[in-house]
Amino acid sequence: MSTVPLVLHARSPAKVLPWALPLVVVLFLLPHAIDPYQTILLAYGLLMGIGALGFNLLLGYTGLLSFGHSAYFGVGAYAVALMFKYLHVQSMELYLAGAILASVVVSAIFGFVCVRYTRIFFGILTLALSQVLWSLAFKFYPITGGTDGLRVPTPTLLGLARDDKGDKILFLASNYYYYVLGFFLACVVIMWIVVNSPFGKALQAIRDNETRAEFIGIHIRRYRFVAFLVSGVFTGIAGALWVPLNGLTTPDILYWPFSGEIVFMTVLGGFRTFTGPIVGAVVFNYLKTSAVGFTVYWQALLGSILVFLVLVLPTGIVGAITQLLPAVRKRFSR
Amino acid sequence: MNLLQTTKLTRHFGDTRAVDGVDFTIGEGEVLALIGSNGAGKTSLVNLISGLLRPDSGSIVFRGEDVTQMSVHDRIMAGIARSFQLVNLFDQLSLLDNVALSIFAREDLTRKLLSLADRQLAVWEEAYETLRQFGLDGRSSQLAGGISQGERKLLDVAVAYALRPRLLFLDEPTSGVSTREKAPIMDVVTSIVRSHNITAVIIEHDMDVVFKYSDRIVAMHQGTILASGTPDEIRRNEAVTTTLIGTVHA
Secondary structure (H helix, E strand, O other), X not given: OOHHHHHHHHOOHHHHHHHHHHHHHHHHHHHHHOOHHHHHHHHHHHHHHHHHHHHHHHHHHHOOOOOOOHHHHHHHHHHHHHHHHHHOOOEHHHHHHHHHHHHHHHHHHHHHHHOOOOHHHHHHHHHHHHHHHHHHHHHOHHHXXXXXXXXXXXXXXXXXXXXXXXXXXHHHHOHHHHHXXXXXXXXXXXXXXXXXXXXXXXXXXXHHOHHHHHOOOOOHHHHHHHHHHHHHHHHHHHHHHHHHHHOEEOHHHHOHHHHHHHHHHHHHHOOOOOOHHHHHHHHHXXXXXXXXXXXXXXXXXXXXXHHHHHHHOOOHHHHHHHHHHHHHHHHHHO | OEEEEEEEEEEEEOXXXXXXXXXXXXXXXXXXXXXXXXXXXXXXXXXXXXXXXOOOEEEEEEOOEEOOOOOHHHHHHHOEEEOOOOOOOOOOOEHHHHHHHHHHHHOOOOOOOOOOHHHOHHHHHHHHHHHHHOOOHHHOOOEHHHOOHHHHHHHHHHHHHOOOOOXXXXXXXXXXXXXXXXXXXXXXXXXXXXXXXXXXXXXXXXXXXXXXXXXXXXXXXXXXXXXXXXXHHHHHOHHHHHHHHOOOOO
16 A cells, blocks of 8 residues: 555544534534523634634735734625615625625735735735725715714524514524524635645745745745635625624724734634634633723733733644643553 | 757846856756856856846747746746755645645646645655655655755755756755765766656756766856866866866866
């Protein structure tokens, strides 16, 4: 037998399934075990996980640090809000289709400009472009509602009428939670395939060594552009899913600190691993909620945690666990 | 028959004439050594032919086709590949991934966004076989950033070789490795190149390596070609020995 299948099997990404499947079961059962508020918080975490996964396709796999991902999240969210305001759409599926279309258009335009640059120039460009969108949302009061934002009522899911007798919390913590979970799982599977595809390998090659990647025949800009597009669309989907949970779309989600939060959650979980951004998004969501309830200086608390992370856990939560796991296994196998 | 021909190829950097009107030919199947002191223009010439640099003037014809204005990608597809003086690898990927990526790119499979790379078993088999030819199969799962300099040099050549080029430029394949490692590296590289009838151009400073492994030697000096000939002819060439080698061989 050839050695190759053994080599591939030893590092097969399918090896995550034995622990991923029980986690999925837990995510399905959790709403029955925790209160609705906690379930809604988890839904926030999961949808931010989709956004962070998209963001990490650029940072972790392509080596491009975007400081402007609030733009695509905001585009997804505002697409939903504007569809309701002007087209009176109430279907979540149509909202998502509109959000995907809008984020494809905006990501394509921004990506066309940004992928010509790398490092700090790329970061600054993405930041500047996101600020352009923020200022539009902030100033175009007649269209965007300015700082008042745009209110969006609870949508219909899969064309079905709501069966929660008008209890919005119940709807968000049950039907909508499972809707978000479904999209989350679909996005995780798609992103997992993308990063383990020949295209994903090419992105990692570009991240590691641009010159060599070019000299094996990879079109650097073209691949970066596609990665940018996929990244923007994932973040746009997250933005669209966020709207029904929040009920209101405001310019805050287009502002640069929100881009910082996406960077924060990815670094928190670990950008060198596939699952890191997901874990980071869920943990960050709980962390932020707890911090806001704990002190009025919650930003200072989160800032301190970020400093601690960079200094003590540079590989993030998942990276640290991955490093510790062999030692723990060794200890218990004695 | 000439595989490649440059005509009056010129590239200046300010007042420095890195490559100055060079007429350079490479025959099919040759193993040619490009020698010269630092700054002679060897790497600049290779950079111009491989597409890393654009010439100020002159032309490059490869297999009868003018490739002067072609992109790096198109030159690779035409059959020109290269390794680098400072090893250029994908350090956070395994040795197997490094070589497989060349094959994925060569077969235009890197466009595939929604299919698993590991399903392309033929690619991995070929990548593993390439590593075996270079004596690196035992380390196939290791990260490229974690192997010795000699192994990195070999892997750099293997990555270029996996593109199945017609013309392969090897920019100082033994620089930075111990004297003991040089011969094994060159033995492996030249035997693979010759057995697959790949035309190779080796830039090298070590004259023992140059004289032992090349069919023809081209000596460069200050951006121009000083001499061209067989190893014996170059050994006897007074201009070369005076300018480059420093001692007159008997």
